[in-house]
Amino acid sequence: MESNRQMSGDLPTVLVTNDDGIDAPGLQALVRTLVSSDLFQVFVCAPDSEKSAVSHCITWKNPISAKPHDISGAVAFAVSGTPADCTSLGISKALFPSMPDLVISGINMGSNCGYHVVYSGTVAGAREAFLNGVPAVSISYKWAHGISNVNDFALAAEVCLPMISSILAEIKNKTYHHNCFLNIDVPTNVVNHKGYRLTKQATTHLKTGWRQVSSDTQGGKMLSTMTMDMDASSYSESEALNLKDEHRFFEREVTGSPRGEVGCTDLDLFALRDGYISVTPLGALSRADSDSHIYFEQWLPRVPEFVASSTP
Incomplete structure (x- = not known):
């Protein structure tokens, strides 16, 4: 049963999506935490089945379906599209009566650090909101087989709740920074986490085969x-x-271990490994480093020489 405050419409609106599917324990735990706090009006627009690793894929010419879904305390729809589709539909006012104040994508089963954010449907759900001018965060929990259990998602939601509340307060006061979105990773041992750490995206990448x-x-x-x-x-x-x-x-095939920088505690992967809640500001684009720009600045003027030399 919705509270009087929720029904009055004076609460900030949060839209929740994910890539594990609308029935995934991470999303369910997050929604329960948001609803039980009595601080937010909660909308859910999430894939009707698992859409992990679809990155920022969107459905282009074909229609997608949105079916009402029963989640206590929230207005929810299961959608046949991707996470980016769900966010786009959820903020469009075609499905819900108003645009949300904040989009939260997650909680994902598994971390999303380094180059994993490129493949992640969870991160894409937040990125799509950012591309449309809506503040957003993606949340992932570093699930460890044999150690983690579904109750850890509720704990992960609880440790992220202060950040969610703070973001919405900043948005209300018109003091929030809108030039990025946040990617949050919660460590496996969430009960004994060491606190929040502002991090940068690592350049770690897993070998592909x-x-x-x-x-x-x-x-x-x-x-x-x-x-x-x-x-x-x-x-x-x-x-x-x-x-x-x-x-x-x-x-x-799963073999080997990730490559990357060693000893850099301000990078998402290593902060998470050390037991911190990693909070990484991300932009829409992955820009090359300054050294690359300098190299190609010198290379580009030489291109016509090669065109001329290759002419018969």
């Missing part, structure tokens, strides 16, 4: 944060030639 599998193993779940390596020993060259006309199946 594939391995060939039999057709009866297809359809397994693939995660955006996996480490991949090609199993080159699976087939000999002659066997590969014999299979050239056959329908083959490949899947990403």
Whole structure:
């Protein structure tokens, strides 16, 4: 049952989306925390099924469906599109009567640090809001198999609640910084976290590879944060030639560890590893470093020389 304050419409409006799907425990825990605080009017517009690792993919020419979904205390819709679609629809006023004050994407099952933000549908849900001038945050929890449990999502939501409240207060006072959106990562041991740490996006990147599998193993779940390596020993060259006309199946393989800067505590990946809640301001674009600009500034004037030399 909605409170009188919620029904009066004098509360800030929060739109929640994710990439794990509307029934995912991370989103459910976040919505419960927001609703129970009695501080927000909560809208939910999230994918009707898992859309992990779809990045900023959008549905272009085909229509998408939005079906009412029962989430206590919130007005919710399950949408057939991507996280970016859900945010775009949710802030459009086509589905809800007003534009939200803040978009929250998450809580994702698994961290989103470094270059993972490029693949992440969770981060894209927040980025889409930012592209449209709406303040946004993405929230991820560093799930560890054998250690974490679904109750940790509620704890992650609780430790993020002060940040959410503070952002909305700044927005109300017209003092919030609108030139970025925030990517928040919560450590595995959330109960004993060491506090908030302002961080920068690391340049860590997992090695990408594939391995060939039999057709009866297809359809397994693939995660955006996996480490991949090609199993080159699976087939000999002659066997590969014999299979050239056959329908083959490949899947990403988990091996190795991420590469990246060592000892940089102000980077998201390492702050999270050290037990801090990483708070990283992100922009819409990934700009090259200044050294790259200097290099290409010298390279570009020389291009006509190569065009001339290649002319017959």
